[in-house]
């Protein structure tokens with residue numbers, strides 16, 4: 001067992017646009033974050049992962065960066081950023097910045113140069129290709145945000161690749177000059193004192209040579225086999241590690257759509273010197289159909305547990321898991337995997353128990369600690385997310401979609417579910433802004449808000465606080481081996497964590513009805529001392545879990 005800060009830490013993600021607005025323009029900002037640092041300290045988190053705050057035209061809310069060296073005007077100034085960092089460090093909180101280097105904004109100076117002519121020295125910073133003979137794009141890849149992944153640029157008559165929006169051209173990592181420019185920029189921030197990076201879609205940076213067509217019949221194919229975990233990605237990450245990361249004491253996590261366990265072990269095995277953790281997506285596909293995330297398919301505990309279990313075993317001895325059930329790209333976990341009605345509080349706590357007792361580093365997304373829920377806006381005009389809006393338009397215009405069905409999938413999966421403003425109190429605009437928020441507030445803020453949660457000892461907030469504090473006291477929660485029990489139970493996820501003489505049993509009911517619990521020996525007869533749970537100890541039945549009950553017990557003979 002090799003101890004490390006980043007394994008013992010709990011991370012809290014801030015999506016700055018929706019966290020706290022300090023100046024009434026309706027947009028969250030750095031001074032807003034500064035004003036809430038005491039709140040984060042009270043919760044007890046060790047690290048903040050801050051979604052991008054760099055200069056950006058906000059086609060994709062900061063994930064389209066036009067200047068890596070400056071702060072977005074709407075968010076504040078470099079002086080504000082420095083004050084924020086200092087305020088975090090003073091409270092013992094580290095800062096992980098978002099590093100978005102698969103692509104930039106099309107307004108970045110490199111791209112402005114690059115598109116100006118084929119001879120420009122920056123031409124090779126991006127991926128340019130001539131069209132096919134009949135004028136169609138160079139290949140059939142589709143973009144993550146609907147439509148083709150290529151856009152024709154009239155200046156030199158070639159296409160550029162954009163796996164995301166047309167305003168997010170992909171960088172060419174095969175160009176060593178580009179790589180050096182990225183490493184220099186990373187050093188700039190590390191020298192300013194940041195403690196780590198969350199790397200945006202970092203397993204997409206290496207594309208297969210020749211950019212072959214993807215699979216699929218229609219106009220657009222699936223190009224992902226040609227850019228997910230591509231041919232040189234490990235080489236580039238190892239180089240980044242040698243050139244930059246290894247020279248600082250940093251925490252790293254790579255966001256990796258389509259990463260497999262085998263690949264994740266390679267990315268995170270310490271001996272290979274690449275990254276510390278990855279965000280895998282398999283469990284986020286548990287309720288997606290064959291057509292992808294917008295096609296709704298019911299999830300079952302069987303499917304979810306099989307995936308989580310596989311990852312627990314796969315990274316048990318090499319590599320390390322990151323644990324998350326939601327973030328700024330995903331719907332709210334309590335609405336998706338729990339019950340956001342009658343059992344909202346219990347199910348939010350049950351899911352929190354899962355996140356803090358599996359083996360890995362937990363990531364909390366802002367508002368999760370309040371049990372914030374999904375939202376249903378009445379009309380498409382209220383939605384702001386480019387992924388959602390492009391999908392809506394594409395399905396309505398091109399595919400002649402069923403409006404009601406599309407709205408249902410937006411309600412279930414749209415990224416704006418996570419992006420409604422933090423609900424600080426039951427006052428106007430939930431205390432988020434004194435002006436008009438950039439996106440509507442979830443109407444349930446009168447009931448669900450931080451002011452209420454902080455003063456209520458039974459709130460989801462206080463339960464998170466206890467879980468975070470427990471992790472600090474009991475190494476078994478961090479380093480204990482994981483072992484699955486009851487692999488076929490329809491409603492209960494049960495497992496143990498074991499470190500030397502210490503053994504804990506975790507039992508979680510994923511249903512809104514009582515669930516029968518019978519453990520195999522020796523667990524059934526073992527003495528059980530309750531460590532934490534989401535119901536009172538009185539009324540705890542050995543053979544039943546109450547609706548969404550979570551129970552953590554220390555076992556002894």
Ligand code: GLC
Nearest residue numbers: 060063100164200201328329
């Ligand atoms: C990542 C981000 C997402 C963004 C995309 C393109 O998936 O988390 O918000 O839209 O990359 O940068």
Ligand code: CA
Nearest residue numbers: 021023027029
């Ligand atoms: Ca503001």
